Amino acid sequence: MERILDQAISEAQEAEVYQVRSQVKTVKFQANRLKSVDSASEEGIGLRVIRKGKIGFSSTTDGDDPHLLIQRALDSSQFGQEAHFRMPSPGKVPLVNCYDTRTAALELQEMIEEGEKAIHLVRKKFPYLECEAEIEKMEREVSIINSRGLSQSYKKTDYQFFLYGFLAREEEFLGVGEEESSSRYRDSSRTLAERLIELVSLAKRRVGISSGKYPAIFTSKAVPLLLGSLKMGINGKVVQKKVSPLLRKMRTSIASSSLNIVDDATFPFGPASSPLDGEGIPSRPTRIIEKGRLKSFIYDLQTAGLMRTRSTANAARSYDSLPSPSTTNLILKEGKVPFEEMIKDIKEGILVDQVIGSGQGNTLMGEFSVNLDLGYKIEDGKIKGRVKDVMISGNTYKMLKELAAIGSGARFVGSIRTPPLYFKEINVVG
Amino acid sequence: MKAHLMSCLNKVRADYVEIRYEEIRATEIHYVGKELERIGEWEEKGGGIRAKLKGGWSFVSFNDLESLEKNLDLAVKQARLLRRGKIKLAPVAPHDEIISLDLGKDPRRISLEEKYFLLSRYNQILLSPEDIQTSDLKYADTHTIKYFVNSEGTYIQQEKMDMTLGMTAIARKGNNIQTAHEGIGGTGGYEIIEGKEKEAEEVSRRALSLLDAEPFPGGRYTIIVDPKLAGIFAHEAFGHLSEADFLYENKRLARIMRLGRVFGSEELDIIDEAPIKGEGGYYLYDDEGVPAGKTYLIRQGKLVRRLHSRETAAKMGEAPTGNARAVSYEYPPIVRMSNTYIAPRGKTLEEMIDEVEEGLYVKGFRGGQTNLEMFTFSPEEGYIIKKGKLGKKFRDMNLTGNIFTTLSNIDAVGGDLVLFTGSGGCGKGSQYPLSVATGGPHLRIKDVVVGGR
Numbered sequence: 001m002e003r004i005l006d007q008a009i010s011e012a013q014e015a016e017v018y019q020v021r022s023q024v025k026t027v028k029f030q031a032n033r034l035k036s037v038d039s040a041s042e043e044g045i046g047l048r049v050i051r052k053g054k055i056g057f058s059s060t061t062d063g064d065d066p067h068l069l070i071q072r073a074l075d076s077s078q079f080g081q082e083a084h085f086r087m088p089s090p091g092k093v094p095l096v097n098c099y100d101t102r103t104a105a106l107e108l109q110e111m112i113e114e115g116e117k118a119i120h121l122v123r124k125k126f127p128y129l130e131c132e133a134e135i136e137k138m139e140r141e142v143s144i145i146n147s148r149g150l151s152q153s154y155k156k157t158d159y160q161f162f163l164y165g166f167l168a169r170e171e172e173f174l175g176v177g178e179e180e181s182s183s184r185y186r187d188s189s190r191t192l193a194e195r196l197i198e199l200v201s202l203a204k205r206r207v208g209i210s211s212g213k214y215p216a217i218f219t220s221k222a223v224p225l226l227l228g229s230l231k232m233g234i235n236g237k238v239v240q241k242k243v244s245p246l247l248r249k250m251r252t253s254i255a256s257s258s259l260n261i262v263d264d265a266t267f268p269f270g271p272a273s274s275p276l277d278g279e280g281i282p283s284r285p286t287r288i289i290e291k292g293r294l295k296s297f298i299y300d301l302q303t304a305g306l307m308r309t310r311s312t313a314n315a316a317r318s319y320d321s322l323p324s325p326s327t328t329n330l331i332l333k334e335g336k337v338p339f340e341e342m343i344k345d346i347k348e349g350i351l352v353d354q355v356i357g358s359g360q361g362n363t364l365m366g367e368f369s370v371n372l373d374l375g376y377k378i379e380d381g382k383i384k385g386r387v388k389d390v391m392i393s394g395n396t397y398k399m400l401k402e403l404a405a406i407g408s409g410a411r412f413v414g415s416i417r418t419p420p421l422y423f424k425e426i427n428v429v430g
Numbered sequence: 431m432k433a434h435l436m437s438c439l440n441k442v443r444a445d446y447v448e449i450r451y452e453e454i455r456a457t458e459i460h461y462v463g464k465e466l467e468r469i470g471e472w473e474e475k476g477g478g479i480r481a482k483l484k485g486g487w488s489f490v491s492f493n494d495l496e497s498l499e500k501n502l503d504l505a506v507k508q509a510r511l512l513r514r515g516k517i518k519l520a521p522v523a524p525h526d527e528i529i530s531l532d533l534g535k536d537p538r539r540i541s542l543e544e545k546y547f548l549l550s551r552y553n554q555i556l557l558s559p560e561d562i563q564t565s566d567l568k569y570a571d572t573h574t575i576k577y578f579v580n581s582e583g584t585y586i587q588q589e590k591m592d593m594t595l596g597m598t599a600i601a602r603k604g605n606n607i608q609t610a611h612e613g614i615g616g617t618g619g620y621e622i623i624e625g626k627e628k629e630a631e632e633v634s635r636r637a638l639s640l641l642d643a644e645p646f647p648g649g650r651y652t653i654i655v656d657p658k659l660a661g662i663f664a665h666e667a668f669g670h671l672s673e674a675d676f677l678y679e680n681k682r683l684a685r686i687m688r689l690g691r692v693f694g695s696e697e698l699d700i701i702d703e704a705p706i707k708g709e710g711g712y713y714l715y716d717d718e719g720v721p722a723g724k725t726y727l728i729r730q731g732k733l734v735r736r737l738h739s740r741e742t743a744a745k746m747g748e749a750p751t752g753n754a755r756a757v758s759y760e761y762p763p764i765v766r767m768s769n770t771y772i773a774p775r776g777k778t779l780e781e782m783i784d785e786v787e788e789g790l791y792v793k794g795f796r797g798g799q800t801n802l803e804m805f806t807f808s809p810e811e812g813y814i815i816k817k818g819k820l821g822k823k824f825r826d827m828n829l830t831g832n833i834f835t836t837l838s839n840i841d842a843v844g845g846d847l848v849l850f851t852g853s854g855g856c857g858k859g860s861q862y863p864l865s866v867a868t869g870g871p872h873l874r875i876k877d878v879v880v881g882g883r
Binding site for chain 2: 030031033034035036037038039040041042043044056057058059060061062068072073075076079080081108109112130166168169170171172173175211237241242243245306320321322324356357358359360361362364365367369370371373388389390391392393427429430
């Protein structure tokens with residue numbers, strides 16, 4: 001790495017070398033039994049240079065021959081974007097829990113046993129359900145060095161468990177997926193099996209619903225459907241291009257005053273936790289929405305430079321891409337209302353758990369219109385049964401203003417940590 | 431390379447082993463608005479080993495070719511964890527073939543500067559109307575040499591060039607933000623993406639016109655879809671269901687998807703065909719070394735075949751179709767589509783519109799998804815049809831239907847088949863984006879749920 005950096009700065013003003021090494025082990029179950037065991041090792045280097053004030057970049061998986069890498073990065077700089085930043089000098093790096101020795105030491109055999117256990121638990125209750133499972137552990141080492149003396153590296157682990165149950169009746173399929181992911185290993189087989197069993201049990205009965213507007217509860221799993229728009233809206237790059245609907249909304253109320261959202265890479269053992277961002281800036285929490293008011297957008301160095309502000313340590317990248325702003329762990333602060341209370345509160349409404357077709361509409365504006373893949377009808381404070389063959393639609397920004405309640409019991413769904421949310425109104429088309 | 435891969439392979443003890451090794455070199459140019467986000471070349475080399483012992487698969491991917499022997503050992507060691515059962519593979523005769531590049535204009539002989547100028551011109555066109563706020567313009571030429579060798583004596587070396595050009599225009603008026611997109615792509619030379627000034631103009635024009643369209647209120651309608659959407663419909667509303675890996679171990683599903691089952695009218699043919707030169711899903715051998723061909727999935731409304739890997743074909747007692755594909759060396763091959771389309775018939779668009787009392791004509795493509803029973807797909811724009819006449823324009827629609835009933839609701843098939851490769855790709859599990867083409871003629875479908883606002 002040092003050699004690449006030295007050679008690069010002999011022809012460029014500034015340079016940065018970003019290296020990733022990773023090891024992934026996956027066990028996969030199909031049709032209730034172990035089907036495949038996979039290993040992937042990856043190693044790659046990205047080189048970013050600033051020459052004559054312009055950015056150049058290239059990447060390779062072949063670190064033995066850096067000459068071509070350097071040449072390509074320098075070549076590309078003649079057409080590159082004008083740099084609006086300087087490479088960061090070393091800063092104080094916080095201690096962030098993102099490496100778990102237990103995960104690192106985890107044996108394939110243990111992962112196989114967990115998958116078997118989860119599938120056994122589900123099948124004991126529903127023998128006719130066909131199960132799939134995918135259990136994955138990852139170890140990654142990231143190193144960044146730059147021409148201003150920054151030289152940092154960190155190790156990270158990840159543990160993911162995905163369990164899926166499927167049932168095909170003539171022209172009525174039921175597929176339920178549950179997932180846990182964290183930097184830290186925890187036997188999730190029972191938790192996942194129980195969540196899956198609950199959702200399948202509730203789906204036994206089919207009920208109809210007529211088109212109209214209804215109150216709706218989104219389970220934690222369903223909330224990312226809504227937050228996808230918000231993630232775009234707060235992205236510094238989208239703001240810089242002036243296509244965020246949150247433009248000029250800073251410090252104004254954009255959501256219910258009960259809503260608080262923080263982006264936090266320092267969250268202990270979160271799926272996206274790390275001590276540094278992709279440019280070597282020390283991680284820190286960024287308040288996005290506080291009491292319903294918009295507090296901050298997220299930036300990397302270049303976007304922050306263009307917007308005459310500072311990086312929020314949100315540069316995301318892999319070795320083969322330039323940094324770009326992205327959320328890390330997006331944390332929606334939980335409320336006090338238990339899930340059961342929310343259900344009890346509804347006379348006639350729906351519970352949304354899984355959808356298909358998200359991201360196909362005008363996501364930028366917050367609009368969504370999706371098929372309800374797994375959803376339930378709530379009647380007189382009780383979950384009545386499964387509703388299907390309907391579309392639900394709404395607008396994220398409008399709904400966040402009309403939040404009826406924020407649930408207790410937050411959990412990570414991907415890198416979003418959220419409790420269930422209760423909304424006053426959603427549009428149902430049947 | 432051949433001798434090296436073969437000699438390493440011969441030392442391995444397993445029921446079956448295959449090695450894929452890929453050398454990838456690409457040039458990418460990416461504009462977001464006025465800023466050039468990325469320009470330059472990159473390379474990647476890596477391999478994947480798949481081994482089978484008794485009841486399961488073991489897969490190992492790596493970057494460093496020097497670690498091949500070590501990784502072969504690891505693949506066998508991992509495979510020992512799968513003790514139970516037995517996997518059979520449908521027999522395929524060994525092949526020994528080198529398929530070299532067959533190009534028009536080789537993008538590797540065109541300077542970065544020339545590519546930069548072309549892209550800058552397209553970007554200027556996209557951004558020139560006053561209400562266009564920003565653009566997203568992405569170019570890539572990707573050259574891949576793929577080596578495949580297996581323990582049954584097959585050696586295949588395939589070389590290809592993928593070209594993609596994605597053009598997005600984002601229009602803004604006050605708080606109203608609208609997006610239009612055009613994806614152009616295929617396997618072949620630089621000419622695929624040259625001379626697209628008109629298309630760039632058209633994208634911006636469409637984004638602007640959406641500003642004035644009203645959101646659609648939703649409901650149940652007879653719809654007419656354009657060839658772009660017909661292709662997505664073939665892909666989402668049927669193609670995925672014909673991938674045998676989701677049903678080959680599930681008896682209930684296999685019964686539901688029995689060959690001979692009637693899905694649509696006699697007018698309906700759905701085909702998957704990899705060897706269509708120039709299209710995104712073009713290949714001659716799949717990633718298990720099986721020769722690709724033309725597979726009728728639905729013929730005259732009846733389910734006649736499905737897409738297979740060697741494993742699913744053996745299990746179901748059917749012939750392999752050459753549809754095992756991996757998105758890259760980092761993944762094992764799984765059953766995937768290639769170029770999937772609905773065959774043309776005789777109806778004209780005018781006739782189709784003329785016969786509709788009340789309906790929607792939908793055009794352009796934003797995305798699609800399926801859970802194998804229900805599907806969704808989103809058009810960019812729609813026009814209301816009243817008494818055989820096209821009326822007002824709408825936006826923000828998402829169409830949904832049940833795969834098993836919707837195909838039989840197709841009541842008119844047009845004659846104007848067009849195949850689209852686009853600039854994106856298909857996702858399945860974690861494997862995304864896989865280059866595919868989709869296509870069809872104009873179609874009319876009764877009783878479709880249209881979600882709106």
